[in-house]
Amino acid sequence: MPFFNPNPDDLVVIGTQEYRVVPHPATSSIAYGQESRRGIVYCLKSISGQRYALKQFKAAFRSQHILTISKLLQPLQTWNGLQVASRLVITRDSMPELVTRYPDLEYAVLMPWVEGNTWFDSIYTKTPLATSTCMQMASSLTSLLSRLEAHSLAHTDISSGNVLFEHASGQSALVGLESFYGPGFPEPLQVPFGTDGYRHPKDNNGQWNSAGDRFAAAVLTSECLTWYDEEIRSSRYGEHFFDTHEIGKLCHRYNLMHAILQKLNSSLAGLFELAWFSGNLQETPTLKAWHDVVLATI
Amino acid sequence: MDDTPDSSKGVTLNANNDATVGGDVVGHDKVVHITQNYYQAQDSVANSQAYALTVSATTPGLILFLMDGGFHTNKVINDRPAYEIITEALHAALQTLTQRSTRGSQVVRRYYIGCYRYSLTFEDILGGLKSITEVAQQPLPILRSSNDSSDTFGAFVKIEGVLRREISRFQNCPAPLVCHITAGEYLCPDPKPIVDRIKALQVRDGPVLVENVLIDDEALLMPAGKPHHWTGVHDSSDLSNAFARQLFDMSSHLPEQYRQYASEIGYNLGPGTRMLYPGTRPEIVNLGLGLVAASTISR
Numbered sequence: 001m002p003f004f005n006p007n008p009d010d011l012v013v014i015g016t017q018e019y020r021v022v023p024h025p026a027t028s029s030i031a032y033g034q035e036s037r038r039g040i041v042y043c044l045k046s047i048s049g050q051r052y053a054l055k056q057f058k059a060a061f062r063s064q065h066i067l068t069i070s071k072l073l074q075p076l077q078t079w080n081g082l083q084v085a086s087r088l089v090i091t092r093d094s095m096p097e098l099v100t101r102y103p104d105l106e107y108a109v110l111m112p113w114v115e116g117n118t119w120f121d122s123i124y125t126k127t128p129l130a131t132s133t134c135m136q137m138a139s140s141l142t143s144l145l146s147r148l149e150a151h152s153l154a155h156t157d158i159s160s161g162n163v164l165f166e167h168a169s170g171q172s173a174l175v176g177l178e179s180f181y182g183p184g185f186p187e188p189l190q191v192p193f194g195t196d197g198y199r200h201p202k203d204n205n206g207q208w209n210s211a212g213d214r215f216a217a218a219v220l221t222s223e224c225l226t227w228y229d230e231e232i233r234s235s236r237y238g239e240h241f242f243d244t245h246e247i248g249k250l251c252h253r254y255n256l257m258h259a260i261l262q263k264l265n266s267s268l269a270g271l272f273e274l275a276w277f278s279g280n281l282q283e284t285p286t287l288k289a290w291h292d293v294v295l296a297t298i
Numbered sequence: 299m300d301d302t303p304d305s306s307k308g309v310t311l312n313a314n315n316d317a318t319v320g321g322d323v324v325g326h327d328k329v330v331h332i333t334q335n336y337y338q339a340q341d342s343v344a345n346s347q348a349y350a351l352t353v354s355a356t357t358p359g360l361i362l363f364l365m366d367g368g369f370h371t372n373k374v375i376n377d378r379p380a381y382e383i384i385t386e387a388l389h390a391a392l393q394t395l396t397q398r399s400t401r402g403s404q405v406v407r408r409y410y411i412g413c414y415r416y417s418l419t420f421e422d423i424l425g426g427l428k429s430i431t432e433v434a435q436q437p438l439p440i441l442r443s444s445n446d447s448s449d450t451f452g453a454f455v456k457i458e459g460v461l462r463r464e465i466s467r468f469q470n471c472p473a474p475l476v477c478h479i480t481a482g483e484y485l486c487p488d489p490k491p492i493v494d495r496i497k498a499l500q501v502r503d504g505p506v507l508v509e510n511v512l513i514d515d516e517a518l519l520m521p522a523g524k525p526h527h528w529t530g531v532h533d534s535s536d537l538s539n540a541f542a543r544q545l546f547d548m549s550s551h552l553p554e555q556y557r558q559y560a561s562e563i564g565y566n567l568g569p570g571t572r573m574l575y576p577g578t579r580p581e582i583v584n585l586g587l588g589l590v591a592a593s594t595i596s597r
Contacts, residue, residue: 027396118402
C-alpha cells in the first residue's frame, strides 16, 4: 500500500486541479511539510501560483468527523482571519481514484495557505517588532476571538503555531480549526487540552468549551502586546515565552510582562493578573474584555 | 483464588517474628512471591513515568543511527540491494524528524542526530552530532556497502563512547535512542554485553533505548501479513533464527508513549513488545525508523 509521502515538485492532482509540492524553505530536498497534533500539513502550489495547504491526517484522526466539521466551518470562511474555513475534503466518494492510490489521503483537507508568520516564528527567532505592529496584532487577534466568543464559538487550541500575523498590517489569522467548539459542532475524537506554554495551570477539563480560548488568548495577547520590548524577547523560555512549569505562579517572566503591561495600560495588567491566577477557564476574563481594553490602549 | 497481596505492606510480623499475611503465618516462598509482586508493581510505576518528556528546543532528543554496511547489505531483496532499502528508510526517518521540528518556516533544534556506518571499519557520516536544523541543510546521506564482514561489537563500543561523552548534555531531555539497522549475522564477539552497558546509561527521563531493524524477510516465524495489523515481537520464540533472537535480547521494551504514537499513525503494536522490527516490507522498516521520532513533541 503506497504512502502519500511526496517529494518536492511532485505533481498532485486533486479533483480536476493540478498542484506541485512546494520544497521546504529550510531544505529543498524534502517537501514543505509540518507535523501537527493530528497530521502533516503540506504546502502545495497551483498552476496559477496560488499556495494551498493539504492536511493529511494520522490514521487515528481520519473519520467522518472531518467532513462534518468542514461543513460547519464553511459559513465562517468570509470572516477576516478564518480563510482556512474554506476547505475541500478528499473522500472515497468524491475522489475514488486518489483515495485508492493513496488510502492515507482519505479525509485529507485542501485549504488556502495563509501567508504571514506564525507567532511561533516571532517567538523562536526573537524577531523585533515595532510597538505599533504589536498593538495592531493584539487588536486584530482579540477582535477575531471576541467575535467568535459573541457567537458562542471557540477555536479551543490557541497557541503560537495556530496564530499567524501579517507583520505589515498586523492582521491575524487562525489555523488548525479541527477541534472548533460551537453550537452544533460535534465533540472531537480527542478533546483538546491546550498547548505547552498556553495551557491553564489548574483547569484539567479540557478546552472544548465556550471559554476554551480565554487563558491561551490572554497569554498570547500579552506576548504580542509586549514583544516590542527587548527584555521580553531576550527572556523567552524556548519555543514559547513561559516555561510550562511557571504558568500560574509568581515568577520573573510574569513580573516582567505584568510590569510592561502596567506601563501600557493598568487595565491590561489587571486582566493579565486575573487570567494568570484564575481558578479555571470560566473565571478567566472574556475575550471581549481583552478586546475593549486593547482598543482603549492603542 | 490467589489472596496474595499486591504489596509487601501486606506482610507483617507476629509476636514470634514470623511473617504473616492476614494473621496467617506464611513461609519463605510466599514472602518472596509477595515481595516480587511489590517490586514488579514499583517497576511498572517507574516504567509508566519514564519516557514521558517532551521533545522541544529546550529539551532536544538525541538519536544515533548505526547502520550495518557489511556484505550482508549487498543481498538483493525484492530486486533491490538491502543497503538501498536502508538508505531510503533513513531518508524517510530524517524527513519525519524535520517535519516534526518544523514550525512555520523554521526547523527548530528539537533533535540531535548521529549517523554512523560500520563494517570492519566505523565511519561517522555526519562528522559528529548535528542538530536537525543542520542535518536538514545538508545533502541526505548515501550509504555504501562493502564486501567486508560486520564488526557489530566494535561498532557498539564506539556508540557507547559517543553516549558516554555526550549524555551529560541530555540529562534533562528525553531518553536517547540508538537505532541499529542490520541485514544479517556478524562474526565478531557477541555485542550484547556492550549493548547492556549502553542500556544501563540513564538520563532523568529513563535509560537509553536500543532499537534494532533487521532487514530479513525470514526472521519472523509468522510473517507480519498486513503490516498495520502486526502486533510486534513479544517473545524470542516469535523469531526463526538465533541471530534474530540475539537482536531481540538486545532490544529495549517499547515505551508506552512510543506505542501510542504508533497507534496514532495506524499501527497495532501491543504492550510489552520489543523495539525489534524484522522484515523487508517498507511499512515495517519505516515503522522501525519512524518510531525514532515517537517521543511526544512540544505543540
